[in-house]
Amino acid sequence: MTTVTLDKAAPTRKVKYGSMSRDRTWALRWSYLFLVIFAIFSLTPPVYMLITSLKSSAEISAATNPWWVFHPTIDNYLGLLTSNQFLRFFWNSAMVSVFVVTITMLISVPAAFALARMRFWGSTVLATGVFLTYLIPETLLFIPLFKMFAVIGDFTGIQLINKWYVLLILYPTLTVPFCTWIMIGYFASIPKELDEAAIIDGASWFQTLTRIFIPVALPGLIAATIFAFTVSWAQFLYPLVFTTSTDQLVMPVGIITTLIKGDVFNWGQIMTGALLGAAPPLIIYAFLMDYYIAGLTAGATKG
Amino acid sequence: MVDVALQSSQAAVRTARKQSSLRNLLNRKSTIAFLMALPLILLIATLVIYPAFYAIHLATLNKSMARFVGLGNFEFLFKRETFWLVVKQSCIFAITAVVFKALIGFIVAHFVHNIPAKGQRKWRGMLLVPWVIPPAMSTLAWLWLFDPSYSAFNYTLGLFGAGPIPWTGDANWARFSVILVNIWVGAPFFMIMYLAALKSVPDQLYEAAAIDGANWWQRIWYVTLPMMRNIIAITTLFSLIVTFANFDIVRILTAGGPLDHTHIFATWAFRVGIEGSDIPLGASVSLFMVPILAVAAIFILRDISKRGNEA
Amino acid sequence: MAEVSLRKVVKRYDEVEAVRGIDLDIADHEFVVLVGPSGCGKSTTLRMIAGLEDISDGDIMIGGDVVNDVPPKDRDIAMVFQNYALYPHMTVAENMSFGLRLKKYPKAEIKSRVDEAARMLDISELIDRKPKQLSGGQRQRVAMGRAIVRNPKVFLFDEPLSNLDAKLRVQMRIEIKKVHQKVRTTTVYVTHDQVEAMTLADRVVVMNHGRIEQIGTPNELYHNPATRFVASFIGSPAMNFIPCQLEDAAGKLQVRLTDKLAFPLPPARAARYQKVSRTDKLLLGIRPEHITEASAHAEEAGVENFDTVLDVTEPMGMETLIYFPLQGAQVCGRVNPNAGARDGAPLRLAVDLNNMHLLNEVTGAVL
Numbered sequence: 001m002t003t004v005t006l007d008k009a010a011p012t013r014k015v016k017y018g019s020m021s022r023d024r025t026w027a028l029r030w031s032y033l034f035l036v037i038f039a040i041f042s043l044t045p046p047v048y049m050l051i052t053s054l055k056s057s058a059e060i061s062a063a064t065n066p067w068w069v070f071h072p073t074i075d076n077y078l079g080l081l082t083s084n085q086f087l088r089f090f091w092n093s094a095m096v097s098v099f100v101v102t103i104t105m106l107i108s109v110p111a112a113f114a115l116a117r118m119r120f121w122g123s124t125v126l127a128t129g130v131f132l133t134y135l136i137p138e139t140l141l142f143i144p145l146f147k148m149f150a151v152i153g154d155f156t157g158i159q160l161i162n163k164w165y166v167l168l169i170l171y172p173t174l175t176v177p178f179c180t181w182i183m184i185g186y187f188a189s190i191p192k193e194l195d196e197a198a199i200i201d202g203a204s205w206f207q208t209l210t211r212i213f214i215p216v217a218l219p220g221l222i223a224a225t226i227f228a229f230t231v232s233w234a235q236f237l238y239p240l241v242f243t244t245s246t247d248q249l250v251m252p253v254g255i256i257t258t259l260i261k262g263d264v265f266n267w268g269q270i271m272t273g274a275l276l277g278a279a280p281p282l283i284i285y286a287f288l289m290d291y292y293i294a295g296l297t298a299g300a301t302k303g
Numbered sequence: 304m305v306d307v308a309l310q311s312s313q314a315a316v317r318t319a320r321k322q323s324s325l326r327n328l329l330n331r332k333s334t335i336a337f338l339m340a341l342p343l344i345l346l347i348a349t350l351v352i353y354p355a356f357y358a359i360h361l362a363t364l365n366k367s368m369a370r371f372v373g374l375g376n377f378e379f380l381f382k383r384e385t386f387w388l389v390v391k392q393s394c395i396f397a398i399t400a401v402v403f404k405a406l407i408g409f410i411v412a413h414f415v416h417n418i419p420a421k422g423q424r425k426w427r428g429m430l431l432v433p434w435v436i437p438p439a440m441s442t443l444a445w446l447w448l449f450d451p452s453y454s455a456f457n458y459t460l461g462l463f464g465a466g467p468i469p470w471t472g473d474a475n476w477a478r479f480s481v482i483l484v485n486i487w488v489g490a491p492f493f494m495i496m497y498l499a500a501l502k503s504v505p506d507q508l509y510e511a512a513a514i515d516g517a518n519w520w521q522r523i524w525y526v527t528l529p530m531m532r533n534i535i536a537i538t539t540l541f542s543l544i545v546t547f548a549n550f551d552i553v554r555i556l557t558a559g560g561p562l563d564h565t566h567i568f569a570t571w572a573f574r575v576g577i578e579g580s581d582i583p584l585g586a587s588v589s590l591f592m593v594p595i596l597a598v599a600a601i602f603i604l605r606d607i608s609k610r611g612n613e614a
Numbered sequence: 615m616a617e618v619s620l621r622k623v624v625k626r627y628d629e630v631e632a633v634r635g636i637d638l639d640i641a642d643h644e645f646v647v648l649v650g651p652s653g654c655g656k657s658t659t660l661r662m663i664a665g666l667e668d669i670s671d672g673d674i675m676i677g678g679d680v681v682n683d684v685p686p687k688d689r690d691i692a693m694v695f696q697n698y699a700l701y702p703h704m705t706v707a708e709n710m711s712f713g714l715r716l717k718k719y720p721k722a723e724i725k726s727r728v729d730e731a732a733r734m735l736d737i738s739e740l741i742d743r744k745p746k747q748l749s750g751g752q753r754q755r756v757a758m759g760r761a762i763v764r765n766p767k768v769f770l771f772d773e774p775l776s777n778l779d780a781k782l783r784v785q786m787r788i789e790i791k792k793v794h795q796k797v798r799t800t801t802v803y804v805t806h807d808q809v810e811a812m813t814l815a816d817r818v819v820v821m822n823h824g825r826i827e828q829i830g831t832p833n834e835l836y837h838n839p840a841t842r843f844v845a846s847f848i849g850s851p852a853m854n855f856i857p858c859q860l861e862d863a864a865g866k867l868q869v870r871l872t873d874k875l876a877f878p879l880p881p882a883r884a885a886r887y888q889k890v891s892r893t894d895k896l897l898l899g900i901r902p903e904h905i906t907e908a909s910a911h912a913e914e915a916g917v918e919n920f921d922t923v924l925d926v927t928e929p930m931g932m933e934t935l936i937y938f939p940l941q942g943a944q945v946c947g948r949v950n951p952n953a954g955a956r957d958g959a960p961l962r963l964a965v966d967l968n969n970m971h972l973l974n975e976v977t978g979a980v981l
Contacts, residue, residue, distance in 0.1 A: 045444035111343035118336030137548030139569035193699035201713035202687035234437030
């Protein structure tokens with residue numbers, strides 16, 4: 001039986017063998033061609049940001065070839081980096097992001113440890129709840145939250161709306177569930193014997209967390225930190241709703257509300273601002289790409 | 304092992320003799336664990352669950368929030384033409400964008416997977432850039448690329464004698480534009496997820512399929528897709544939620560225009576709730592996102608628990 | 615250093631009793647091995663001694679103190695895990711000294727203890743490496759070193775060799791024995807491998823279904839098993855069990871296997887089995903080494919010859935294992951490689967009844 005099929009296949013086999021490597025080369029060529037096309041598609045907007053940011057207003061309004069800089073200038077950068085207002089946005093963004101990352105880690109790491117290892121009444125429900133919370137988008141909650149904070153302001157006199165620090169309360173709702181979720185995954189992948197060994201060595205639960213779990217799950221912790229930072233840095237809806245005074249704005253909202261003045265679009269400055277606003281996440285990504293991607297895929301591959 | 308710990312606590316409860324050990328156990332483990340998770344519980348309860356229910360309460364009030372109107376806001380919405388435009392546009396936007404993101408992500412992931420391993424990192428790094436840039440910032444670049452008078456795209460089309468295209472000025476072109484930008488932002492996420500999934504398919508399976516005489520298309524159909532089914536499902540559902548609830552792109556690119564034709568639930572809720580100061584109506588609009596989110600969430604949870612069982 | 619005692623220790627998981635009332639006294643300096651098939655409760659017992667599992671009932675004493683509610687760190691024990699459980703982010707030295715550092719020992723003492731343990735285990739040159747850079751055997755040594763530096767009252771080993779390959783396992787077995795000879799710390803060692811149990815233990819505790827089947831020295835267990843389980847679990851290849859009956863023939867006791875085959879019992883055995891009912895269903899228990907080729911024996915007392923046809927033979931080099939059917943049982947014997955044993959060939963065999971056992975088929979008790 002087998003010999004028969006082999007005989008049948010034999011004449012075509014030879015041709016196929018010859019074409020196998022040729023197929024492979026062509027597949028590779030096609031792959032590269034399409035990858036180049038997709039890379040151009042991916043990189044056009046950021047590259048165009050850079051091109052425009054190097055142009056003067058005069059060159060932009062002259063409507064010369066938009067894809068080329070004829071008279072490069074760094075005036076846009078100088079203008080923004082010496083503007084107190086813009087530096088204020090940057091400072092607000094940096095402060096909010098750093099605080100939010102800290103708050104997120106302080107909440108989610110102990111919680112993830114408790115959920116992954118210690119188990120208590122309702123802990124499995126809570127673990128699922130954490131994941132569900134991550135699926136609730138901010139666009140569903142901004143109106144009731146806005147009203148809630150207005151009511152709190154009316155009743156207690158604590159004005160949270162239009163203060164940058166209101167974002168420290170709001171952003172953790174976006175960062176904590178996901179960070180807790182991926183930390184649960186990382187912690188759960190640590191063998192049970194490791195904490196038993198630590199307990200026998202005389203470590204308390206807290207020492208087990210700080211001296212064993214956190215160092216061992218450091219890659220996960222870095223991925224979670226990167227996630228928390230990029231989310232806080234990029235968040236647009238909450239600051240748009242909750243802050244209005246120019247001295248309270250963070251980067252994304254600041255650039256959009258102050259650089260776009262009525263109908264006058266100073267595109268050179270807007271693109272410079274956008275590029276500077278995109279820079280911190282891009283720089284982190286450039287240096288910590290593997291952690292960034294680990295965090296990205298962890299949501300669906302862990303747990 | 305963890306279940307064992309849980310069960311041991313229950314066993315201790317039943318054994319009356321072990322009263323002291325029960326107290327110890329509470330002192331040692333469950334209480335500490337609960338305290339460690341308490342900030343998380345409080346955060347979720349006060350800033351996610353409470354506002355979610357508060358939104359339902361708000362949706363039943365009149366504009367000045369002084370009077371209970373029941374389903375009045377919803378009746379009002381159903382009568383407005385703009386609302387139905389928003390429903391239609393939200394669905395078109397989310398479904399089209401997700402389908403194309405998934406397709407492009409799949410294709411690009413395959414191409415990246417195809418090329419020699421040492422070059423993959425570089426390409427992956429470049430192709431993920433759209434996902435890394437804050438969407439508010441990158442949408443500004445697109446806004447500038449789509450600019451009515453200085454559009455770089457129209458300039459390029461003009462070189463070939465085509466255009467100019469009213470990217471954000473015409474209702475249908477504006478719809479196309481917001482979807483395009485959304486695909487641009489979201490496709491890399493699919494690409495990365497699929498790439499991770501592709502890498503997890505053992506090479507032996509492809510070799511076995513090749514020996515069985517499968518061509519590349521059959522290999523994708525019978526080996527790759529079934530192996531990736533779980534990841535594809537979860538990624539798609541995730542993306543459906545995020546896309547459906549999108550705000551940044553539409554807000555910055557068109558702000559819902561022209562003539563409310565590109566509004567989706569989130570941007571319209573912002574328009575009527577915050578800009579129009581009609582918080583109850585805004586809350587009602589945003590609540591329309593709940594059903595589709597709930598359905599997607601249920602499917603994701605089912606998938607995740609299924610995988611848990613397999614493991 | 616201390617003795618360890620278990621008094622009617624019970625472990626329940628919901629409705630399942632994993633350990634059903636164990637009594638065990640382990641003397642100071644003693645090396646005790648808990649052995650049994652997976653799920654027999656041996657690991658649970660060890661983890662209860664360690665304090666990693668709460669006990670549902672009974673008492674555990676270490677050095678005379680009841681430690682039921684004492685947390686693991688205060689029991690002064692050290693444990694070696696199956697997967698080593700080395701802290702991956704710490705060097706070998708840090709791994710070994712972690713417990714001492716937590717207890718705030720002076721630096722100089724930590725160093726001298728780590729150095730000494732490293733020297734004893736021959737890992738001095740690995741002291742600054744991370745676990746990832748070590749081989750399985752080296753990791754095992756580090757795990758033991760971590761236990762030694764603590765100088766605890768009791769060592770607990772949870773299947774420490776099962777992740778190693780066969781050759782390394784033999785080597786580490788000897789290593790563990792040497793270490794115990796040097797430090798003389800009371801040791802409880804869990805394994806499913808009866809060879810490990812036999813070679814390491816001062817006393818072996820055979821467990822099955824959450825109960826202790828038998829406690830004894832390796833030789834006691836091998837030669838005088840108390841139950842069918844112990845008889846079949848200890849020894850490889852396992853003891854043969856052949857259905858049989860006792861009968862009186864001309865005033866002498868004999869064991870009848872088939873209509874044609876019956877062996878008269880040697881006097882010592884005959885006296886021992888005199889009171890056993892002649893109608894009970896019995897099993898003749900005989901180890902493979904007591905079934906040999908007949909030519910090896912000159913007329914010895916208690917050795918009986920019989921003829922059979924072999925099913926399968928397994929040449930092992932120094933001996934050949936033979937298999938043949940008898941009364942529905944597959945019987946194994948060990949013959950000299952030159953005895954002419956071939957698959958399907960007839961062979962005259964001798965059975966040494968001086969080393970036989972008689973078991974009750976229903977209760978499994980050795981009579």
